[in-house]
Amino acid sequence: MKKPAALPELDHPTLDAASIRRSLHNRLVYTIGKDPITATDRDWFHAAAAVVRERMIERWMETMRSYYVEDRKRVYYLSMEFLMGRAMTNSMLNICAEKEFRDALAALGEMGLKPESISEIEPDAALGNGGLGRLAACFLDSMATMGIAGYGYGIRYEYGMFHQGIENGQQVEHPDNWLRYGNPWEFPRPEVLYQVKFHGRVVDFADEHGHKHYQWVDSDDVMAMAYDYPIPGYDTGTVNNMRLWAAKASRDFDLKYFNEGNYIAAVEDKNDSENLSKVLYPDDTTEMGRELRLKQQYFFVSASLQDMLYRFAKSGTPLDNLPDKVAVQLNDTHPSIAVPELMRILIDEHRMEWTRAWGIVTRTFAYTNHTLMPEALETWPVPLFERVLPRHLQIIYEINQRFLRDVMHHYPGDPALWQRMSLIDEAKGKRIRMAHLAIVGSHKVNGVAAIHTRLMKETIFADFHRLWPDKIVNMTNGVTPRRWLNQANPALSKLITTHLGKGWLKDLDQLRQLTPLTVDAGFCEAFVRVKRDNKARLAAMIQQRLAIRVDPASLFDVQIKRIHEYKRQLLNVLHVITLYNRLRAGGDAPPRTVIFGGKAAPGYRLAKLIIRLINDVADIVNNDPLVRDRLKVVFIPNYDVSNAEIIIPAADLSEQISTAGTEASGTGNMKLALNGALTIGTLDGANVEIRNEVGPENIFIFGLTADEVAQQYAAGYSPWVHYDNNAELRQTLDMLRDGFFSPEDRDRYKPVFDQLTYHGDHYLLLADYASYIACQEQVGQLYRDPAAWTRKAILNVAGMGQFSSDRTIGQYAKTIWNVEPVARTAG
Template sequence: MTAFRDAYGVTNPKDVQELERALVNRLIYSIGKDPVDTQPRDWFYALAHVVRDLLTVKWMESMRNYYLQDAKRVYYLSMEFLIGRTLDHALLNMGCYDEFKQALEDVGLRLEEIAEYEEEAALGNGGLGRLAACFLDSLATLRLPGFGYGIRYDYGMFSQSIQGGWQIEHPDNWLRYGNPWEFARPDVLYRVQFCGRVVERRDGDGRVRYDWVDTEDVMAMAYDIPIPGFGDGSVNNLRLWAAKASRDFDLRYFNEGNYIKAVEQKTQSENLSKVLYPDDTTQMGRELRLRQEYFFVRASLQDILYHFSADHEDFDALPEEVAIQLNDTHPCIAIPELLRILVDEHDLPWEKAFDLTVRTFAYTNHTLLPEALETWPVWLFERLLPRHLQIIYEINRRFLDDVARRLPGDPELIRRVSLIDEGDGKRVRMAHLAIVGSHKVNGVAKLHSELMKSTIFRDFARIFPDRFINITNGITPRRWLYQANRPLAALITEAIGPGWVADLERLSELAPLTEDGEFRRRFRAVKRANKERLANLLRARLNIDVDPDSLFDVQIKRIHEYKRQLLNILQVITRYNRLRDHPSAPCVPRTVILGGKAAPGYRMAKLIIKLINDVAAVVNGDPQLAGRLKVVFVPDYNVSRAMELIPAVELSEQISTAGTEASGTSNMKMTLNGALTIGTLDGANIEIREQVGEDNIFIFGLTADQLDDLRRRGYRPWDYYHGNTELKRALDMIASGYFSPDQPDRFKPLVDSLLAGGDRYAVLADYAAYVECQDAVDRLYGDPDAWTRKAILNVARAGRFSSDRSIREYAELVWNIGPRP
């Protein structure tokens, strides 16, 4: 490795003068710009290349180290990786942030301003992608040989603007200036087939074999992004696949002068990796989605097996050398694909191939909502992936035969667990496929895992009692405290030393400081400074003034009915009514901040965004309130926005209907940054309560069991409407057009969903308890010392929610791997 270091210009990243020289060299030789005639973006790309060079040296050392130690490798397959910006994260993880900051200042630049020119890699929608990014950080920090595989979408999660209160989607062309962190690998190219037909034949021994022929082909090309661990950690790899045409153009059409027709196939092929989450309200969008899933799975498995086969002549050792984690059902087509490779391409007997497959794969479930469990029409599978459908049918036949032998006389059980839903149009149940084809199935929070076994997968838990486990999600403290909230990180380090960054359980050493008046004062000062910073950003971007002395009450997450932003806004309307009815009564000023994106085809979620903005317009424009209540919707919520918001949060809204949120990670991030949680006993809120203590969290509402009982007895939303005057008044205001005088019936679908539509997510049932709990929040906030004590305890007891802990549990319980020295 000395040769690598000698070949590289920066031998000491702590030497500021050497960094200055490297920056100028990169500006000239990589960016091609004269230092006397540059734009800030040019300096960002020069800086990124210098940092990437440093990462690359350690990256190669890590990869060589894994190879020399013959380390078992973990491959994390995910359709989403919401990694956000890389520059600051890499500098902090490498421990040279201050040196680079000084080097830039010496040439007249500010690192904070240069970093703003980085485009965010928004290759994900929400929690699924953010979790994947946290796990990659922890794998590298813990020196575990873990690699991510996904898709290099040309256009990531859409950019959101608010026009007239409505969400407007814009393409997120994050690659418009190129991605300085990636390495294009044109030599790493794999063929991916679609459609065609299956030909049955017999080989020389008389065994039946299957050939998949006459396929439509596309090529998958690799792009590698180094993922740095913290301190002495490794640098691991995220490999993303881009679609390339199997041939550039049809020469026959080109020679005829029909240039559009000549490149038609190339254009169609490369559309495959153009956009994250194509609109699945259309048949074309659904087909593209399935193509994307198979595309990246097929390329990833070829790559995994290529590296495995370099040192192994057969597949007997595959489960001992390779672990593949399926992040939700999107990549679980990998199960029949691996079977196809082993059986069709390498002539393994079915029984052996299936055993190897099950021992290699593990599946993480992320939803309890039956309608959110992925299924695909059999006819679409048959057209796009005919051989895989045959394999799925064979898996199902053998599985159901085994179930019938072990648990005879229960035809309904057979119907429920079948991989094929024979109902209204035959469909492939991908979650069932993932469970049958994996050796471990984990939920992502204690309640989620229990409900998974007692509700949606009850039958499978009976059939495979040892297969289901819980591994509660976690977040990386490097991104979500050390980087996002540097003032608080500095205060913590001063109090207990720097060890907490790599060992979050060390935060428990803060607990005695709750009784230290000076520490409480400084803790409050940090929170106040973070609130001032956010207030300045809101003023600059949205032209909204908010009071940093008000309580910052924040709900930031994907807009969805089960996450109950609607319950939040009903409480806001009630608070508004009380303030107007009693203008001279004492109150705690409050700034209610919401943010999140609605799926483009999700009409109700987009209507909720409009309601939030219409309520905000009325509340913020009412002179009677005199700054006692403000409502703000923050557009284009993403990782960067989250890093601005979360350090300033004082009240964390985690109010999903009990039994619907798998885990949540925003709850963990806000707790880690000193916010108190108001929430239901749902997802990881339960474990947060266990850690921080019942006196340091605001819990309200029906539990999952109570809600089930209510529904069994017959839930009648009208009873709650008529039985609570404040609730009735708030709903009547929405329904009558108080907040939408230009279109009085605008929000009729929302009100109807609650009153006439059965209120599926129990908004009305939990309303009174929620309002009462918010009153308790006000009372506590009126005692700053008491609030601060609880906030410090929330930080001190957040250690369990590190993604390092999650990854250690995966390593021990699922993957059977350990750190490489």
């Protein structure tokens, strides 16, 4: 490998406020091309972003060079989502220059500029939808902070999932055009282009030795162009890279059509090609949408593997040593097409023998599973696969044939087991089981919480665990404290640093040292003041955006996550209605503000109906003089990272109420507890481990366990038993059925009633209702004792050290990737 030349002598940009201020003016004039007199806040934002970039780029280049010089093993994290949030403040904090930048921006105050208004100009990068993408973002932060040679690979979506509006109480989807004003954090790489093929056919031929080979011909080609984003570690010299792919036409337009005057036809191929990176998760209820999703997955996987292999080839290392220098983590099944794609490259392009190639593949890949629900495991119809990726279907069949031969040797005479383990599901038309493909093609498979991993071994992947007892391992999720405490909650971060120093930002276990401070009156008073100020900020946002006045002294009861039946926002609504009925009847409870946030998939009818129900309940409750200010309900539209950074620090109570055995892990539960919220939840996902860390007396647990849920299903669960025997529950459900909250359309919520009764209440809301209501009463009783509540809130913060994504990445590095973190100093 050629040694890189030394960097030329550079004018190192310094981090003091005066030099930053000079750079701001220079970038505004020479990069943005604006006079300070006419510059808008957006102009100043782009100038400020350019200045922050300047102070990362040299570290970025030095980091990338060091990986080549040290011949470091690289970790490639493949994910359909990277929910990064705003980059400005995060980058300032991670390069430890936030104060200097704010001082420099504040010095521009004579022009009417406010630092916070400039940073709020930045849109959230619409590269993800929820926990999957947020986890990926945390992992990139941790890899950079810990000095791991980690790269993120994904798609540069021109439009995100959607921007959620609420009109007449209903979710309305609008395009999320986050790139409208450009993205100052990306570096286009037009020279980094890879060809990605679709459709066509496969021909076979024999070489001079009589060996059979395959060639994929007559394909439709698309070009993948790279865009790079620097990912700075916290207080370190490491700046890693996230590379996203945008689809470009292989040729701009068909000249024949253009010459004939048919411009639309001339650019049709270009438009079709570039649709690949237009939208995150296109609607898959149509055949066209399903094909586009499959193409998206293969598009970014193919480009990423080509890029990895190009980088690997520059080292001159033989391909057999690929697993020694490359680790690829598949974040869920979306990138699992990487398994047959790498096989295709090795056997078709490098003419490698199958067994040798398969050994390389299985030692290179590892797979993270994110669901326990069989219906949520991704499958693709064989005819669709055959049409879009004909060569890959052949390879998958060959993988399956060889795998099942091995299974038959281990378990002869058990065709039912062979059928269960097959990569092809024959039950409802032939479908490819992508999770099975990922498991067979990986050397390690991990769950994301202890209970999730146990249930993977005992339920959905029990057969694979029996065959390979050491393959499935646990890697409990974590969150980065840099984003989710230092940035989102600067007042609490400052309070902690005052007492502990700043070492906790890289070693979250140090938060345990807060435990003795629960009896320190001064610390407790300061902790309460921070929470009160955060609640006042959220209340002001709610007032400004929704014209709903909420009392910051009330209990802020928060459920913020994707709207889905298994996450049971509906159970929360049933409690709200029950509490409302009690208050109307003269009951007593501490004032409570129930806050919801989350998006429903556009085609998910019931989830969208639940959003409408929340808003209809809010309309009735918030305007009823009988309950006055004792109960308020708020749905905050378009929940995203930036909204989360305001909501999470203000939360008193964290709702983590999924049906036990359905939530793989959750990370919202960790973020909320880290910011001093108490959790009410089932023993599901990471709630189990949170209870272990904070102590069972400092968390509110209710409901059936995962084993008890399984027993309910096995015994023939009937929701009517709970309906008939619980008067409060019956009253609550009847109000939904009879149109109490929709007087203009009394049948509007009959489908909700039917789902919970006639249709079997699949997620056991009614079975957990009484336990949940009783647990909420305990919450109210504790909230009446501010000192006791504050003590438990501090203990929740103190117990969150285990849930740093640094700990998670350290486990991946040791157990799965076989890489060593390398500390780098900032300089």
